[in-house]
Amino acid sequence: MNLVSTRIITANVEGLVKFYEEITEIQAIQYTPDFAELKTQTATIAIGSTNTLQFFGGESTAQPAQNRSVIIEFLVDDVDKEFDRLKNYLSSSVVQEPTTMPWGNKSLLFRDPDGNLVNFFTPFTKESIEKFTK
Template identity: 85%
Template structure:
């Protein structure tokens, strides 16, 4: 088994696609106005509009901007550099400025425009670096 994609359901696809393109530097593949994907070497972040829920059984299946339990995580080379690059864009969304976590990663947390938590992190201890050595692009 292999995790290949995480999908965010949103009421504003265009805004969320632009946000993730800006923070990741990845150009989304926009298949339709209601569905786009940002592909990395290890997984895909899909963004679908609430209109796509009709294919899965209707709007009761998922609700846009209601996540309070999942964190979308991106492995980056340098958290401080990403923070400096994005701090003006992210200032209303910052939850945690770059912080060293007890498990050996430096992390910054922010919310996307729908309120989903996003973590940019980089391993900084020897153990953490070794753990993620095969996962970096």
């Protein structure tokens, strides 16, 4: 089994697509005004409008901008470099500047326009580097 995609349901497809294109430097594929994908080497961020909920059981299935438990994480080569590149763009949405976590990753935590938490991280300690090079 492989995790292939994480889908974000939003009332602001255009805004989220622009945001994720900016932070990832990946061009989204916009299939319809209601659905887009940003494909990385290992997984896809899918962005769907609330209109797409009709295909998944109706509007009560998911509610945009209500996440309080999931962090969308991106492994990056150099989290400090990414912070320097994005700090002006993210100025009002940074939750935590690059910080070494107890498990050995250096993490930058910020929110997307819908309030979802996003983590850019780089393995920092010998143990965490080994974990991601196996």
